[in-house]
Amino acid sequence: MNKRATLKDVAREAGVTAATVSYVVNNTPGQTVRPETRDRVLAAVAKLNYIPNTHAQTLRSSCIPCVGVVIRKNLAVPRFAQMVFGIQERLEQEGHNALLLGNAVDGRGFTDYVGAYLAGRVSGIIFIGTENMGPDKKSLELLQAERAPLVVFNCQTEGDFYSTVDLDYRGGARLITSRVLARRCRRVLYFRPDADTPQERLREQGVRDAVEGRSDVELIVRSAPIALDSIEVWDARYYAGDTDEGLRLNEVFMESAREALALVEDGDAVIASWSTWTHYFRKAEPTRDIVYAELANNGESWVASDLYTRMPNYDAGVACADEILSLVNGGACCARTIKLANVFEARQP
Amino acid sequence: MNKRATLKDVAREAGVTAATVSYVVNNTPGQTVRPETRDRVLAAVAKLNYIPNTHAQTLRSSCIPCVGVVIRKNLAVPRFAQMVFGIQERLEQEGHNALLLGNAVDGRGFTDYVGAYLAGRVSGIIFIGTENMGPDKKSLELLQAERAPLVVFNCQTEGDFYSTVDLDYRGGARLITSRVLARRCRRVLYFRPDADTPQERLREQGVRDAVEGRSDVELIVRSAPIALDSIEVWDARYYAGDTDEGLRLNEVFMESAREALALVEDGDAVIASWSTWTHYFRKAEPTRDIVYAELANNGESWVASDLYTRMPNYDAGVACADEILSLVNGGACCARTIKLANVFEARQP
DNA sequence: ATGAAAGCGCTAACAC
C-alpha cells in the first residue's frame, strides 16, 4: 500500500531526467547513454525496486500484456483447470498473463469479458465453451465489430472472424476402438451419455468407423441416463460436493450400468464415453472379465480402465494461447483440431 | 484490434466536453447534469459501446480492480483449481478480477508476483502454498517493505504483516475418527503419507485426539511410501498424464496398501490421509469387510469410501478473497482457520 | 548524451 517508486523517483535519485531513466530501463534501440550515467540509473533502479507501471505503459503504447480467459462452465471442473494451466504457462513465456473473466451480463447487455475488452484490460479473449455452448450472440457481434482477437475452444463450430480450437473426438474414439478390437473382442458395448452434443455424436461416429466392415464384431450402443441438464449435476460435485441430486444421479447411473452389463459376456468389451465409468461397472459386477475402455480420462488415472484416451487438456490450453498470441500480433484466424493420440493401454493380464 | 472508443469520442458525438461525459458515466456525486444533456451523452455512450479505459482510471485513481493469484504448485491440481474458482467468484462480486501469476524468478531476483505488484498490476496477492512451502524469503521481504496486501493460504505459519488462511486439519481428522469409532470398530489403522509436513502432523494428532482414552480401541499408524518429493509425482498426473514414474509409484503404493491391510481384520476400520486411497485398498482386497474413511476428498466422490471429509476448497478460496479485499481496503491482518465440517457418511450397509 | 515536452484516457478541483 506504499506508493510505488516511479520514473521520477528514480530520476531524482540518479540526478537525471525521466527520459534518461526510460532509455536505460528499456535499452531503447538507437539511444546511447554514457556508461557512468547508466550505472547511476541502474543503481537507483535497484535501490528503489523500480518496475515501470504497466498501466502507464499500456496507456502510451496501447499494448496490453494480458489475455482474458472465460470458462462457460467453471474452473473447478478438472479438464478446464488443466486447460487454463496450459494457457497460463504459454502466455507467461511471452510475458503475458491470464486474467480470469466471468460471463455474467451487465445492465447494458455486455458480458464481463466483452466489458473487459472494451475497457482495454485484455488484448484478446479465449473462450472455453461447454459441449454445447459457445459465446452468446451479442458478445460475438460486439467482438466482431471491435475486431477483437478471439479464440473459441470446444464448440465444434466454424467462425471466420475468430479462431477455433477443438479436439478430434471422432479420431480419438476410432483409435481406442481399434485398439479394443485388437484384443479380439467379439462384442463391443459402447456406453454414452444421452446428450445430443456435437462431441458425443463425433465419438459415436468414431466408434462406428472402427467397427465398420468388421462382420465378426457386434456393436451395441446404449445410453446412460445423462442428458444435457444432468451433465451440470455431474460436474457440480467439484465445487458443491455431494448434493442430493448428485447422489441420486449416481444411483440412476449405477442402475443403467447394471442393465448395460447384462448385454455383454465375459471376454467382451465395454467402451465408455466418459472417464471413471469403469469404476461403476466394476463396482456393479466385480467379478466380470471384461475389457474396459474410456474415451476421456482427465487425470483420474487411479480408476484404471484397461484402455483409455487421455484428454490433451493442457496441450489444448497451450494451443489456445498460441492462437490468441498470433491473433494479437495480427495473424490470420485459423481452425485447429487437436488429435487425441494420448492412449494408455494396460498390459494384457 | 480497432481503436476503442474514448471519452473524447463520446464527447464529440454528444457535443459536450470530456468532463461532462465523465460526470454522466460516473454519476459523480454532487454533480448535477441537465437531463437532456445526460440523455445525449448516454445515447453516444450506447452508440459507441463506450466503457472507460481501466488503465487510465487506475492511473488517475490508483485503485486497481485486480488481485494476483499465485499457486506454488499449479492450477491443474483439482484442489487448487477449486480454490481459485472460489477466489474468482468472490472477487467478481466486488468488481475485481483474478490475475494468474507465476512464481518464476527474474534476473533481479523478483518473482513474477512481486514484479506484478511493483508494476501496479494488482492491488494485492493471494499466495496458495503447498503442504510445506510458502512464498520465498526475498519476496516476503519485498512485499513487507512495500506494505503490500498479502494473503497466504495453506502454510500453517504465522505472519504479522500478512493474513493467513488455513484448514483445520486436526479438527477434521478428529471429527472423522470419532465418526469411525461410533461405528464400533475395535481397531483403527491410520494410513498416512511418509511426508513430515505440518498438515500431516496435524492430521495424525487429530486421529490420536479422538482415540485418546478409548482403551477399547487399538490405533495403528502406518505410512505409505509417499515422501515430499513423490507428492510431486502424485500430482503430476493432472497435467503430464501417466508417467513411468507415476505408474511405478502406483505399484509401490499398492504394495504398501496390501501390507497395511494385513494388519486389520474384518470389522476394523482404515482411515486414509488422502482421497482415492480407498480405491487402492478395495482393489487390493475386494472382499474384505472394512470401514474405509478418507480425510481429504476433493470431489472424487465416485470413489465412495464409507466416510470422508470433503475439503472446503471453494470456501477457502472465498475466504482468501474476502481477506485480500479487506486488506486492500485498509483492514488489519488476520489469521483464519477454516473448519473441516463437511462430512459425508454413507448409510450403514 | 541528455533534457524538455507532448500526449495516451481519465478524473476532479476550479472557473465561469
Next chain:
DNA sequence: GTGTTAGCGCTTTCAT
C-alpha cells in the same frame, strides 16, 4: 450546468 485544466506514469520526438 458545463468547460478548462492539471496530472496520474510512461514513451518518444525533437532540441540542445
